[in-house]
Amino acid sequence: MSMGTQSRYDIHVPARLAMIGLNDDEAKRLQAELDAIMVFLEPLERVDLPDVEPTIRPFSPGNAWREDVSEIKFTREEMIGNAPYQDGEYIKVPQVLADEGMMS
Amino acid sequence: MKIDVNALSIHGVAEDLKAGKYNAAELAQACLERIADTEPKINAFAKYDADKLLACAAESDARRSAGKPLSQYDGIPIGMKDNISIKGESCSSGSKTLMGYIPPFDATLVKYLRNQGFIPFGRLNMDEFAMGSTTRTSAYGATSNPWCTDYVPGGSSGGSAAAVAAASLPGAIGSDTGGSIRQPAAFCGVYGMKPTYGRVSRYGIAAMASSLDQAGPLTRNVLDAAILLESMGGSDPLDAMTLPEPCTGLVDAVKNTELKFLKGLRIGVVKEYMEWSELEDVCRAPVDNTLELLKSFGAEIVQVELPATLLATQAYFAIMMAEASTNLERIDGIRYGHQEPGSNLNDIYLNSRGQFGENVKLRLLAGTLITTKRCYQDYFVNAQKVRTTLVNQFREIFKNCDILLTPTSPSMPSRKDEPPSLKFQADFYGVDCNLSANCAISVPAEITPDGMPVGIQFIAAPKQDALLLQAVRAYELCRPRKTFVPNL
Numbered sequence: 001m002s003m004g005t006q007s008r009y010d011i012h013v014p015a016r017l018a019m020i021g022l023n024d025d026e027a028k029r030l031q032a033e034l035d036a037i038m039v040f041l042e043p044l045e046r047v048d049l050p051d052v053e054p055t056i057r058p059f060s061p062g063n064a065w066r067e068d069v070s071e072i073k074f075t076r077e078e079m080i081g082n083a084p085y086q087d088g089e090y091i092k093v094p095q096v097l098a099d100e101g102m103m104s
Numbered sequence: 105m106k107i108d109v110n111a112l113s114i115h116g117v118a119e120d121l122k123a124g125k126y127n128a129a130e131l132a133q134a135c136l137e138r139i140a141d142t143e144p145k146i147n148a149f150a151k152y153d154a155d156k157l158l159a160c161a162a163e164s165d166a167r168r169s170a171g172k173p174l175s176q177y178d179g180i181p182i183g184m185k186d187n188i189s190i191k192g193e194s195c196s197s198g199s200k201t202l203m204g205y206i207p208p209f210d211a212t213l214v215k216y217l218r219n220q221g222f223i224p225f226g227r228l229n230m231d232e233f234a235m236g237s238t239t240r241t242s243a244y245g246a247t248s249n250p251w252c253t254d255y256v257p258g259g260s261s262g263g264s265a266a267a268v269a270a271a272s273l274p275g276a277i278g279s280d281t282g283g284s285i286r287q288p289a290a291f292c293g294v295y296g297m298k299p300t301y302g303r304v305s306r307y308g309i310a311a312m313a314s315s316l317d318q319a320g321p322l323t324r325n326v327l328d329a330a331i332l333l334e335s336m337g338g339s340d341p342l343d344a345m346t347l348p349e350p351c352t353g354l355v356d357a358v359k360n361t362e363l364k365f366l367k368g369l370r371i372g373v374v375k376e377y378m379e380w381s382e383l384e385d386v387c388r389a390p391v392d393n394t395l396e397l398l399k400s401f402g403a404e405i406v407q408v409e410l411p412a413t414l415l416a417t418q419a420y421f422a423i424m425m426a427e428a429s430t431n432l433e434r435i436d437g438i439r440y441g442h443q444e445p446g447s448n449l450n451d452i453y454l455n456s457r458g459q460f461g462e463n464v465k466l467r468l469l470a471g472t473l474i475t476t477k478r479c480y481q482d483y484f485v486n487a488q489k490v491r492t493t494l495v496n497q498f499r500e501i502f503k504n505c506d507i508l509l510t511p512t513s514p515s516m517p518s519r520k521d522e523p524p525s526l527k528f529q530a531d532f533y534g535v536d537c538n539l540s541a542n543c544a545i546s547v548p549a550e551i552t553p554d555g556m557p558v559g560i561q562f563i564a565a566p567k568q569d570a571l572l573l574q575a576v577r578a579y580e581l582c583r584p585r586k587t588f589v590p591n592l
């Protein structure tokens with residue numbers, strides 16, 4: 001489906017990477033909004049601060065060490081209890097190793 | 105005795121419980137009656153479990169009767185935003201994708217509050233995954249502003265702010281990634297504090313943007329904010345970013361603050377904040393009035409500049425969306441939450457994640473785009489450099505100022521039926537404190553001729569939470585208007 005030629009970034013690229021399903025109407029609406037976001041962010045492209053270190057978190061407390069001991073915080077039932085589909089002790093998912101094409 | 109819910113405060117209730125004026129069960133009952141009365145009008149709660157509250161209250165009364173209350177606050181219910189894990193209760197962050205998820209553990213802040221006897225209660229409504237400023241994007245429907253139900257309560261912690269404003273509860277907890285506690289607090293006429301980053305553990309709070317997220321209290325006075333923060337804060341081995349210092353002394357600091365605290369207090373006024381073109385007069389006036397008032401009690405007003413703020417909203421959005429898109433990768437419809445059918449695993453992912461609301465989808469898609477090779481340097485890394493510049497400028501400012509005074513929001517709440525639109529600049533006064541780890545609190549200041557409350561924001565440097573609360577207490581002592589109670 002065409003998104004028009006003006007869009008600098010095609011919304012289907014991040015949609016595929018983020019694995020977020022979009023129907024055609026939604027893609028059209030969100031493309032316009034994504035365009036608006038990226039226009040809003042454009043001044044960041046012109047930031048020229050070669051000597052400034054990026055801040056990835058407000059503090060750098062150093063590494064947080066703790067004793068390397070095993071513990072049981074949750075039972076198996078608690079750990080898988082929230083899975084929508086279960087089979088005994090397992091989380092149930094569809095077949096993932098297919099003959100062809102399934103995990104494109 | 106009949107409990108006057110409109111006079112509810114955490115410290116007041118604690119005194120009443122101690123004096124035996126009523127017990128925790130009667131308090132719980134009064135709150136439930138108030139909630140039954142107000143919920144049809146404001147929809148502050150996604151869910152709540154009345155029986156559980158009554159059971160917890162009965163346990164509290166038994167402890168108190170035995171002379172063993174966990175603290176003076178034992179038995180006081182505190183509302184919880186729907187993104188904070190309470191063991192055995194649903195926690196869906198206002199999203200269809202997490203419907204059915206029931207955490208098998210308490211968030212650390214819930215555990216700490218329980219240690220003091222507080223009863224964490226209810227699932228307060230919020231914008232889906234805390235992305236938004238209206239509380240209109242929740243899977244549980246929109247929340248209304250208790251001051252005028254045609255208007256939004258702000259967001260994302262709109263349910264928390266509305267519930268406290270409506271006197272449904274003595275206090276509530278919200279989370280703040282770019283103003284999500286402070287802006288709804290301003291819109292609803294309550295106090296809303298974003299503590300210093302790292303003051304409150306994030307463990308058990310659905311992550312949005314990990315380097316920005318911080319939980320905090322929404323209350324009806326500043327002493328209550330100090331009580332909740334002191335109870336819920338502190339270091340936590342399960343959140344490596346928590347500050348090592350104990351979270352103590354806040355309540356005493358507030359209690360001991362007198363008007364003379366203002367004498368010589370250096371209050372900074374940020375040029376870029378006050379001259380910003382989007383700032384409406386109705387939101388600016390309370391700041392000007394407060395500066396005059398505080399000056400008359402001996403505060404020193406200092407003019408300062410913060411040029412980096414002019415790019416900070418862009419930096420915030422880039423960082424927030426990038427971090428959120430990474431954090432929300434975990435929502436897959438397989439391990440927990442809602443699963444949509446699909447013929448294969450790929451389709452299950454696409455269909456299940458397709459259940460995000462459009463507001464969330466947009467931010468996740470933009471965040472994913474920003475972290476691609478094509479955009480990473482220009483947007484994400486440059487945003488982090490702007491963040492560094494902002495942090496450095498704040499550091500310089502706080503060499504000459506103790507506190508900054510700003511508007512909380514540039515504008516008043518919008519109508520609930522207004523078409524949704526991207527309002528990047530609505531967060532202008534909020535995001536800087538998340539980017540820089542500063543602590544900040546929105547305080548109700550005035551009521552407009554239309555009968556809506558307006559909040560102002562006090563800001564202090566990281567780790568200066570006590571100083572911040574003291575400044576607000578001093579303002580509370582001289583503020584012309586004493587009560588902010590909606591006619592609901």
